[in-house]
Amino acid sequence: MTGRVFETREFTLHDGPGVRTTVFMKGCPLRCAWCHNPEGQSFEIETMIRKNGDKTLCGRDWTAHALADELLKNADMMAQSGGGVTFSGGEPLAQPDFLREIVSLLKESGVHGAIETSGYAPAVVYRDIIPRFDFVYQDVKLLDAAAFRRWTGGSLSVVLENIAYLRGCGVPFAFRVPLIPGVNDDAASRAAFAAFADGCKVEYLPYNTAAGAKYPLLGRAYPMGAIT
Amino acid sequence: MTERIKSLLDRIFDKEQAKFRRDVDWKPLLDRLIADGIGDEARARIGLEEMLKAETPAFMDGERLAFLRTVREIPDLHSDAEMDARRAAGTAFGEKGVVFNLTADFAPTIRDGLGSRLSEMEERLAQCRAEGDAAGIEFLENAILSAKAVLELAERYRAEAEKRGLDDIAATLAQVPRKGARTFHEALQSLRILHYAMWCEGEYHCGLGRIDQYLYPYYEADAKSSRLTEAAALEELEEFFIACNRDSDLYIGIQQGDNGQSVMLGGVTRDGKRAFNALSRLCLKACGELKLVDPKIILRVDKSTPLEIYELGTELTAKGLGFPQYANDDVVIPALQRWGYELEDARDYSVAACWEFLIPGCGMDINNIDAVSFVGSLDATLRNLAQRCKDAQDGLKYEAVEKGFLAEIQRRADELVEKYKHVEILPGPFVSVISRGCIGKARDISKGAKYNNFGIHGTGIAVAVDSLASVKELVFEKKLVSLSVLVSLLDTDFAGRPDVLVAAKAAPKMGNADPRADEIAKRVIGFWGRVFDGKRNDRGGIFRPGTGSAMYYIWHAREVPASPSGRRRGEPLSANWAPSLDVPVKGPVSVVRSFTEPDLGPVCNGGPLTIEIHDSAFAMSDGVSKVAHLVKFFIERGGHQMQINTINRETLKDAQKHPERHRHLIVRVWGWSGYFVELDREYQDQIIKRMELVA
Numbered sequence: 001m002t003g004r005v006f007e008t009r010e011f012t013l014h015d016g017p018g019v020r021t022t023v024f025m026k027g028c029p030l031r032c033a034w035c036h037n038p039e040g041q042s043f044e045i046e047t048m049i050r051k052n053g054d055k056t057l058c059g060r061d062w063t064a065h066a067l068a069d070e071l072l073k074n075a076d077m078m079a080q081s082g083g084g085v086t087f088s089g090g091e092p093l094a095q096p097d098f099l100r101e102i103v104s105l106l107k108e109s110g111v112h113g114a115i116e117t118s119g120y121a122p123a124v125v126y127r128d129i130i131p132r133f134d135f136v137y138q139d140v141k142l143l144d145a146a147a148f149r150r151w152t153g154g155s156l157s158v159v160l161e162n163i164a165y166l167r168g169c170g171v172p173f174a175f176r177v178p179l180i181p182g183v184n185d186d187a188a189s190r191a192a193f194a195a196f197a198d199g200c201k202v203e204y205l206p207y208n209t210a211a212g213a214k215y216p217l218l219g220r221a222y223p224m225g226a227i228t
Numbered sequence: 229m230t231e232r233i234k235s236l237l238d239r240i241f242d243k244e245q246a247k248f249r250r251d252v253d254w255k256p257l258l259d260r261l262i263a264d265g266i267g268d269e270a271r272a273r274i275g276l277e278e279m280l281k282a283e284t285p286a287f288m289d290g291e292r293l294a295f296l297r298t299v300r301e302i303p304d305l306h307s308d309a310e311m312d313a314r315r316a317a318g319t320a321f322g323e324k325g326v327v328f329n330l331t332a333d334f335a336p337t338i339r340d341g342l343g344s345r346l347s348e349m350e351e352r353l354a355q356c357r358a359e360g361d362a363a364g365i366e367f368l369e370n371a372i373l374s375a376k377a378v379l380e381l382a383e384r385y386r387a388e389a390e391k392r393g394l395d396d397i398a399a400t401l402a403q404v405p406r407k408g409a410r411t412f413h414e415a416l417q418s419l420r421i422l423h424y425a426m427w428c429e430g431e432y433h434c435g436l437g438r439i440d441q442y443l444y445p446y447y448e449a450d451a452k453s454s455r456l457t458e459a460a461a462l463e464e465l466e467e468f469f470i471a472c473n474r475d476s477d478l479y480i481g482i483q484q485g486d487n488g489q490s491v492m493l494g495g496v497t498r499d500g501k502r503a504f505n506a507l508s509r510l511c512l513k514a515c516g517e518l519k520l521v522d523p524k525i526i527l528r529v530d531k532s533t534p535l536e537i538y539e540l541g542t543e544l545t546a547k548g549l550g551f552p553q554y555a556n557d558d559v560v561i562p563a564l565q566r567w568g569y570e571l572e573d574a575r576d577y578s579v580a581a582c583w584e585f586l587i588p589g590c591g592m593d594i595n596n597i598d599a600v601s602f603v604g605s606l607d608a609t610l611r612n613l614a615q616r617c618k619d620a621q622d623g624l625k626y627e628a629v630e631k632g633f634l635a636e637i638q639r640r641a642d643e644l645v646e647k648y649k650h651v652e653i654l655p656g657p658f659v660s661v662i663s664r665g666c667i668g669k670a671r672d673i674s675k676g677a678k679y680n681n682f683g684i685h686g687t688g689i690a691v692a693v694d695s696l697a698s699v700k701e702l703v704f705e706k707k708l709v710s711l712s713v714l715v716s717l718l719d720t721d722f723a724g725r726p727d728v729l730v731a732a733k734a735a736p737k738m739g740n741a742d743p744r745a746d747e748i749a750k751r752v753i754g755f756w757g758r759v760f761d762g763k764r765n766d767r768g769g770i771f772r773p774g775t776g777s778a779m780y781y782i783w784h785a786r787e788v789p790a791s792p793s794g795r796r797r798g799e800p801l802s803a804n805w806a807p808s809l810d811v812p813v814k815g816p817v818s819v820v821r822s823f824t825e826p827d828l829g830p831v832c833n834g835g836p837l838t839i840e841i842h843d844s845a846f847a848m849s850d851g852v853s854k855v856a857h858l859v860k861f862f863i864e865r866g867g868h869q870m871q872i873n874t875i876n877r878e879t880l881k882d883a884q885k886h887p888e889r890h891r892h893l894i895v896r897v898w899g900w901s902g903y904f905v906e907l908d909r910e911y912q913d914q915i916i917k918r919m920e921l922v923a
Binding site: 077081 | 815
């Protein structure tokens, strides 16, 4: 069983407790207009070409064992700091079989596992995978179905059904809201998010002004254009 | 921060102290010294006397700790022609030739007063006269006059303060520095004067040492007797730290900010007990509030240091100060012992200026006397081998390349040993008065102290190791290119062979926890650690190899074309002990892992792992703790020294365009923090380049 990963990054400081490595899984069913990891959207291996002509291959297939071995090289640092591994993307839940296997390998070594997900996955997958993690960052992007469809290309009801499950499944979680100027950063949206969270933890992520930077390297245009 | 401190701080930033300054034409003095054939020791004394006579007592509004430099330049006491003649006659000098890069033994003189030193010297002088010890007489006569010159200026300051109704200052100066300090405030004033006087005598890179240890008794006594609340102590300390920035723009360095005003905190006491105390904590707090480049803080830690203490340090890192630098007692103390330092002294270590370990008060080590260029050594080796082997790689093995490289390192090291066999240091009678043992021996510190070792930096270690790994892979394993073609490509900057450049960049690199590079590093560092074994200078001292670069990382980069690691022509080297600049590393955890693989004890002259962290790391409240964990991880893996820069590339770029908007932006350069906008472009660009691979 192999999984396709476009980056593993050490010492990610915003992806959970302690010192962590984040695995960015390649491929996502959504197309959020503000996505700052466009190389995580396609499931295919792509080439990024920098301005100076340097080429970087995005996407590498790993067996769960090989990736676990690589991640566990830092197990000492993770143990010392109460850290672990976070799976992000792309959408990690789009590669459930691989995720199931690697999480169990990490668990065997006592490594804390977190997942950051859009929640855009079949309920059966979500319910199978989520309880295998120690912590979940569940994205909440928009709460209006039409707006969700327009900005992400997906159906909100899929996400809401999974969130309903998340609230009751007992795995610790936090909501994450990427604040996008002109899309969901107005007072009414903020109030709606707070009401939706209903006392659960919410992290608001400020808009990444460099979000569009990687699109030209893939020969694409940033859908949001210039937002400052 | 109190209103008074805030106002003192603002006025330092506005450089208000500059209005008190004037220029003095010192040429006539030098002419007279030469014409009269005055000897070195008397010259040093006359220089200090004249300098202090030319000083005018000056006070900034609201200050309670007096003394500020009013004469811009100190006198030159030797002409270039005189120095050249001595060099031609076979004498080597460290940098400018004077006593530098040291920390005096401030504590006894703060405690007893300069008056006590004077009595001791008078007594010793009588003895020397009785014994007919001419050298002793010469030293003591000059040292006595030097100390008197300092006391005379202090008295002028006192009288002027009294005249202006600055009763507070006048009262303090009625006690110190002539008599021993009785309070924390008096101790700080005394330290301020002694330190100031060293600079006036011509010493530079004057460290402050372990102030949390030697000032602690005053702090503790004041606190116990309720003379001093914690808030008041903080205010005192903050004023002292601000005072360290009053004259610092006059202090000599390669770049502005490179002035060696280091403060060492924590660690263990001379008898091995935990030394981190309430005053250490207060020092860190004061730095965090002031956000100034001076003094530069170094924090001693070991594997038993609790995370909480690291966090006090990384809180400063989060503020972008580029310090504290961390030094690992578990590695440094045994390393110093192996080099012949007594255990009690080794436990008392501080740094000379940036990071070269030094024992305050009794070390006259010249810890940065020169450097071996690792990139230059490899370049020479490859050329040599390529010429001998042409294209006939048959028979040539990678091992021969590495062996040749190490032999070249040895050859260059031996050259330095020869070059610095006989080093003279120009005397410093006043600094001798406040150093351990000089009065007893009746000899100037420049003639030798308890420790007289020389330190040699190693520059471009990571680029050299990466280059070896690349040669191994490209030439010997993949056989992509022959050695002689590779060498010619270095001269043409890889022209016409983009494939070689791509392969070179993709070859194993230090910083990725990749054994293919790290094993080479272990062998190279292992060799470097032994390269000076058995070698001595004529002061009886040894040569200490280190992983520091000082400014040589800029200088040595100019001496080589492109590097086999894929470093392009003209690109800088990494400073100190750090990954090559263009290397995409997995992250700081792997960097720490790679750079703690070699045994760093034998290369403990100094030279920290230097890593950059993006300022967004501290956007979340637990960033401080996570970075603290990273430092702790480094220490627990046997790292010797580490420093962290917190910066943002965009901010640095903007500061180049609009320096006026970023006057207070602080960066860690090589072993010190400076204001980014005050650096030369070359140094600025190197720092920006370090940031390129940091998210």
